[in-house]
Structures are given as structure tokens and as C-alpha cells.
Amino acid sequence: MPSNDLMNIALVGDCLIQHQVSSYKEPRFLALANRLRGADIAIGNLECNITQGEDPPAIWAGGGHGATFMATPPFCLEELQWMGVRAVWCANNHSADFGETGMATTLEYLDEAGMYHCGTGLSLTEASSPVYVETPHGRVAILSASDWGPRGKADLPYPIPIGMLAADEEPYFRNRPGANLVRFDAKIHVDDATFNALKRANEGLGWNEAKRVRREGGGRSDPLMGHTMLGREIDTADEIYFMGTIFKRTKGFSFETVPYEVDLERNFKMVREARRQADVVIMGFHQQGAGRTFDNPSDQTLIFARGCIDAGADIFVAHGRGRMGGIEVYKGKAICYGLPGFIMQQDQVRTVPPEMLERWGFPRDAGAGEFLNKRTGAEAGGRSQIGGTGLSNPAEAALAYAEVVFERNVGVKEIRMVPMEKTLGTARHQSGRPMLAEKGSDLARIILENLVQRSKPYGTNIDISSGEGVVRLGKAKAPARKASR
Secondary structure, eight states: OOTTOEEEEEEEEEEEOOSOOTTOOOHHHHHHHHHHHTSSEEEEEEOSEEOSSOSOOOSSBTTBSSOOOOEEOTHHHHHHHHTTOOEEEOOSTTTTTTHHHHHHHHHHHHHHHTOEEESEESSHHHHHSOEEEEETTEEEEEEEEEEESOOTTSOSOOOOOTTTBOBOOBTTBOOBOEEOEEEEEEEEEEOHHHHHHHHHHHHHTTHHHHHHHHHTTOOTTSOOOSSOSTTOSOOOSSEEEETTEEEEEOSSOEEEEEEOHHHHHHHHHHHHHHHHHOSEEEEEEEOOSOOSSSSSOOHHHHHHHHHHHHHTOSEEEEEOSSSOOOEEEETTEEEEEEEOOSEEOGGGOSOOOHHHHHHTTOOTTOOHHHHHHHHHHHHTTSOOOOOSSOOOOGGGGEEEEEEEEEETTTEEEEEEEEEEEEOOSSOGGGTTOEEEOOTTOHHHHHHHHHHHHHHGGGTOOOBOTTSSEEEEOOSOOOOSOOOOO
């Protein structure tokens, strides 16, 4: 990094553009785009496949039974670049909405558009590797990964990542396109009575014998649990496997999530290499996995974040849960535990696969608008993670993005969280567009108060007097708490 120079990097959340946005002229929308263009590099999460219908849809979208098949035409990359975003994280739960071939097609369009990208690739090594961006103020290494495991409250098992996880070439076999995943298991905590009941069920159903057969190499047609069957399904006095899930004897009811060591170490190795090759190292992580609360990060995110900093990353930023997370200063480096979505127009898709229509009770020739209206209505009574639906609750419009300042021989000097809002209460095709929040508005105040509150567990001091959330990094503090492993 050139001497006495500061580097400014903008980090935004999930991106899915369905139509031209460069024609809009609202002052606060244009001000946001100009601010992103002014950064040395702006990075966002590409939450979609780039396609013109070349590839068939996968059996599910985003790993869920009712999620949107995220696709956008190639010209939308130009729109994203017009807004100032020149690099994208590509590893997320929607990377394989159109299968392995869809990921390969997306990579071709990204290259044609001149968009820097990481997180997916034609092999596991390519998907896990950093992309390097030269800026006037130094070289930036950008890496991307996504979690993969049980969602919500960890009450349902999660499918193995068929069509999602990349693989490297071996003798006699070619590479497999895919994403860079950090897989994890859920470990369910139950009280003594429940634990004993599960043990009795295992015995009465003959499942202990079935587990023994699998441990010894049998059951070859049974689903794979973990990345290997070796050392799996071994019960202890306080932990047992029941229907493929680990249950732990404790004094109450809860759960934890445990990331796979093989995935952690692969990513830490890439971070260490990036540290040798760049002035600034940034890891973007898409988090969709189970968490004990919606506002706080999951265990796998905490473990992965601190591990990446230990390996040499300057900043770790999580995205994908739709809400802003807290900021932690860890060993003098920065961890942002959640960026809200940036521009998400998944409720403006124009086509829906017939299989999805049938799941929701529609005929195979129904229109996308009918499907989207019904799904939005069905979700209105619960927690909705669908953006751009015309919701009138101001809290649903609360967004923010991060600006990070790096200084030579100092590292991360400042993190600035900039409040934004998205258009609500308008026609579907105009909803979900981001713009800077009005300074001093109630919405800006709510955004900043949430940031302060969610950063308290980490002892982070955030100055909001300027109308933006500013963290000035000084001497590193010890982490406020340790994540359970």
C-alpha cells in the first residue's frame, strides 16, 4: 500500500437486480451510488445465478422447499456496476439454484462483464481461492464462503449439498463446479429425561444395531452424514446419535452448531496465502444456518470469523440473514456479524419452475405474479425474510452498508456503518430499491440504536453522533465470549 495513503472499501449485502435501476433519479439513491463509486473497491454478495435460460433449475432453490429460484439476466451485472459494485462474493445458499451448469454459466457471464468474483468455481480450489483487486492504494484479496447446515432452530435435518459443493480433479475424474462451503452439524441439548427417552427409542427401534452396521462399513445406500462416515455415530455417556442428529445431555434445552474442521482448515489456508499476497484481506461469509436468536450470529459464524482473523484476515463480514449484526474488534481487526440485504428484487422474478408452482397448489402454467402474491400473503403472519414486498413496517426497511478505512502500517483504522432504507409501500416492481436514509430520521435512529445494542456483547464502542455508526480501532480487546465448539 503506498505510503501515507488511506484505502476506502465499501461492503454491501445481498444483491439481486431484476430490471434497470440506472434510470431512477431520486437524490438519495443517486447519492448512495456516488458514494459507492467513490470507494477504492465496493464488494457485494451476488445472491443469484446469471442466466438467459441456458440451464435447468435444481430440484430446490436456496436449499429450501419454498425459496425463490434466484436468476437474473446478464445486463443486471452492468446495473450493479453502475451502482459502484465491482466485485462480488458468490458463495451463498442460492449459488446452485440452477445446478452445477448454472454456476459455470454464471462464471462465464461474470468474466465477460469484467466483474471480480470469488466463492464459486469450476473446482473446489478455485471456489475457495481469493480474487485479487489492484487499487490506487494497494492490493485487496477477497474471499467468499457460505455455511451449509440446519436452519431456523435446528429442528430439521439438512440435505447433503448435492450439486452445490465443488470438488477438485483427481486421477480419472474431472473437477466438479460448485461453491466454497463451511458445513456444520447441529448438536441438540436436552435434559436428562429426554436424553434417556431417546436412548430407549434407539434400543427399542433397533437403531443402535443400524448405527453399528454403518460404523463398520455397511449401509452403503444410507445418506452420508458429515464429510466421512469414519468416526461417526459413536455414542457416549452424554452424547448419542438419534436419526442422524447428535443429542447432548444437559440441564435444559438448547442447541449449538459445530463447523466441519476440514472446511475450516481449507479456508484458513487460503486466508494465510492471501495474507502473503495482499495489503488487505477480506472474508465474506453467507450465513443462513441455525441460531439461538435471530439477531445474534450462529456458533459456526463466530468460530469461522475469529479463525479467519487468526489466520490473517483484516476484516470478516457476514451477510445473508437479512438483518444488521453487531461489530466486534478482535485482536485489532474487525468482524461485522451481519450486513442487511442491499438490493433484493427476488419478488420481482418473472418465471417460476413448474415444480415450485405445484408445491404451492398452482397449475404448472400459472404466472409468477400469482405465485409471488400467494407466498407473500402466506408469510405475512410470520417472520418474513422476503425483501421488496411492499411491507409498511419501517423496521423492515432498515438497511446499512459498511465503509472500511485501511491505513499503511496501521491496518483497519475505521469502520463506518451507513444507514440506508429501501422503498416500501409502492408497486412490487418499484420496491426494494436502496437509498441513503435521511440523517436524523426515526429510521436512521433505529438502525444506529440496533447497531449499538447488537455490538454490546463484544464491548465495541460505536460513535453515532455524526448520524453514522463509527468504530475507531485502537488497541485490541479480548473477545467478550467464546463460541462453543
